[in-house]
Amino acid sequence: MLQLDLKKQYKPLxxxxxxxxxxxxxPEFxxxxxxxxxxxxxxxxxxxKVETLYSVAYTLKFMLKKAGTVDYGVTSLEGLWWVEDYESFSMTxxxxxxxxxxxxxxExxxxxxxxxxxxxxxxxKGLELARKVRLEKLAEGLVAQVMHLGPYSAEEPTVRGLHDFITQNGYELTGKHHEIYLSDPRRVAPEKMKTVIRxxxxxxxS
Structure with missing residues (x-):
């Protein structure tokens, strides 16, 4: 059976x-x-919604493993964040x-x-909310990203630094603010939490 470790395979991301x-x-995922x-x-x-998404993800994992299709680890929760009027986007x-x-x-x-x-x-589990979960592709292409160390509430300086880096290197922001939550806030002290800001x-x- 095929064994996959997506976080190891795409470690730089x-x-x-x-x-x-x-x-x-x-790449497109x-x-x-x-x-x-x-x-x-x-x-x-x-x-x-977090709990529902994880319930579906783990059910999928064990279903495909039992069928002998593929065995893989469920990866970290991620989030896309935006507002209708980009100029009004605020981290606070x-x-x-x-x-x-x-x-x-x-795949x-x-x-x-x-x-x-x-x-x-x-x-x-009686989770009717599961019906709203969808499988969809996302192609982000070229991104700027950085590791934020610390609580979510302290992300603003990291985000500001990321945006400064983008403009200083001759690029413009496009698409949606993307975060990857590598740490479980129930188990990791706030000051030690790791979040990829993309x-x-x-x-x-262009």
Whole structure:
């Protein structure tokens, strides 16, 4: 049976330096996705959606392993964050944030597998929210990214430094603010948490 470790296979994408941003090319990946809105610290919908996404992800993993298709580790939770009016995007005022939660999937996972996993999650856990999980591809291309060390609440200087790096190197921001949560906040002290901060970029006029 095929064995995959996606985080090891694509290590540069999951382990950028904390000393400063770098530019990397991100290939097209497919993800489990679930949308939401509002401040994740205050909205009642955030945590149930995280739990639902993980339930579907682990059900898929064990389903494909049992079938002898592929064995892989469930990767870290990720998030895309944006607002309708980009000029009003704020790291501190998150009431108008829109977001999509993501979990990276190997290419062997299909919509047929997802449908079976969703049905299983509904049957065993009664999570009707699982019906809203979708499998979708994301092609970010060239991105700037950096490792943020510390709590989520202290990300703003890291994000500002990333944006400065982008403009100083002759690029423009494009696409959505992307975060990869490498640490479990239930088990890791806030000052030791690691989060990849990623921003797609483009050359002006391209």
């Amino acid at each position: 999951f382990n950028p330096p904390s000393a400063g941003p770098v530019l990397v090319e991100v 497919q993800y489990l996705m679930l949308d939401g809105s509002g401040d994740p610290n205050n909205t009642a919908e955030y945590q149930p 005022d998150r009431r108008n944030w829109l977001w999509t939660l993501l979990i990276l999937q190997p 062997q996972v299909t919509n047929g597998h997802l449908a079976a996993a969703v049905a299983e999650v509904e049957r065993k 921003q797609p970029v483009k050359r002006p006029g």
